[in-house]
Amino acid sequence: MSTTDDAMTMTSETLTIKKTSLKEKWWHIMDTWKVGIIPLPLFLLAGVLIAIDCLYGSLPSDIVVMVATLAFFGFACGEFGKRLPIVGKLGAAAICATFIPSAMVYYGLLPDTVVESTTRFYKSTNILYLYICCIIVGSIMSMNRDTLIQGFMRIFFPMLCGEIVGMLVGMGVGLSLGMEPFQIFFFIILPIMAGGVGEGAIPLSIGYAALLHMEQGVALGRILPMVMLGSLTAIIISGCLNQLGKRFPHLTGEGQLMPDRRNVDQPTASAPLFSAKTDVTTIAAGVLLAVLLYMIGMLGHKLIGLPAPVGMLFVAVLIKLVHGVSPRLLEGSQVVYKFFQTSVTYPILFAVGVAITPWQELLHAFTLNNLLVIVSTVSALVATGFVVGKKIGMHPIDVAIISCCQSGQGGTGDVAILTAGNRMSLMPFAQIATRIGGAINVSVSLLVLGNFLI
Known part of the structure; x- marks a missing residue:
């Protein structure tokens, strides 16, 4: 009986360790894997939600949605610039965050709904x-x-x-x-x-x-x-x-x-x-x-x-x-x-x-x-x-x-x-x-x- 109790206790502790380990791994991903300041899971979630709004053809220009939209694209462009070899240390992040979106608009690579909502939000709020x-x-x-x-x-x-x-x-x-x-x-x-x-x-x-x-x-x-x-x-x-x-x-x-x-x-x-x-x-x-x-x-x-x-x-x-x-x-x-x-x-x-x-x-x-x-x-x-x-x-x-x-x-x-x-x-x-x-x-x-x- 004692041996059985010990085995059950060990099994319970092992399960607890596994559960804790899985939780800590998730927390580790949330705290260390980031795009700019955004934890990677939240970054991916923001991308999915923005894509869904774009597919429906209506991305609201209110401040709630725009916070997520500007953060998603802004930090993505900035992170890309930071990771470029050599020029990444010479201000490429700021250049990419400004001029990549401009080029994407010109070449039609950015969804029209994102362009329209971002422009409307920027000009109507004077957020700058x-x-x-x-x-x-x-x-x-x-x-x-x-x-x-x-x-x-x-x-x-x-x-x-x-x-x-x-x-x-x-x-x-x-x-x-x-x-x-x-x-x-x-x-x-x-x-x-x-x-x-x-x-x-x-x-x-x-x-x-x-x-x-x-x-x-x-x-x-x-x-x-x-x-x-x-x-x-x-x-x-x-x-x-x-x-x-x-x-x-x-x-x-x-x-x-x-x-x-x-x-x-x-x-x-x-x-x-x-x-x-x-x-x-x-x-x-x-x-x-x-x-x-x-x-x-x-x-x-x-x-x-x-x-x-x-x-x-x-x-x-x-x-x-x-x-x-x-x-x-x-x-x-x-x-x-x-x-x-x-x-x-x-x-x-x-x-x-x-x-x-x-x-x-x-x-x-x-x-x-x-x-x-x-x-x-x-x-x-x-x-x-x-x-x-x-x-x-x-x-x-x-x-x-x-x-x-x-x-x-x-x-x-x-x-x-x-x-x-x-x-x-x-x-x-x-x-x-x-x-x-x-x-x-x-x-x-x-x-x-x-x-x-x-």
């Missing part, structure tokens, strides 16, 4: 601005006050030097190729540094239509591809700079422009420390803080015409400098920043690729002469930022990545460039480079065109 405002506020709240002040005071000089050298080099290369000076500057170099599409290419096309007596659509068609190619070049260079920083750590602050002279036990912008007090309500308050600051920026845009992200940026800096929020709320903002950086970037880039990145425009501008002028312009701009930043005591690689943003495709370009460079905490400075720098370039150039060349 929620992303940008949470990134800006979170990164500003993570910075040391002294570093923040010094960074904003010093960043303009490398930006100015970079633009001057970039323009001169681009003009020199274009002239050596036999291109017309007017064409080189106003239809290649200036669009690259105009600050993207909404704040750059469109105002330029309106100005050209009025001053050069051409159709705005024609002008935009010539400008937009240069903006895209300039941004693509900047993404690649930013990825290369990130690898350079890994090889030569003394050249980078890993997301900080200025050398950090604080005590070593204090958190840095690139590695914020979160205490156990950061609960869900604090994180929610951090989101609300970012949204309210953006609303203030929108109000400033209506009153004085300053772009809303820039107005929000200045208010956030002011709040940080005067200790306007508690340390606990600062931590909540940092958690929000980290969440959007890790979980929302690739879905956003996928939506951008589908909704507002015309693949055919990129192909039309892909000529050898255009490419040489664009690459030389952006490379000179970035190299100048690197050298000048080092000379004035800043981290040269981080300054150079901000210089990349001067030739980015607006807010979407900033996201892709900083993602490729793994420096999302530099978003506040990137917004200055893109929006303020672009606005100045467009205004001055149209003024010169209207008063001296026409």
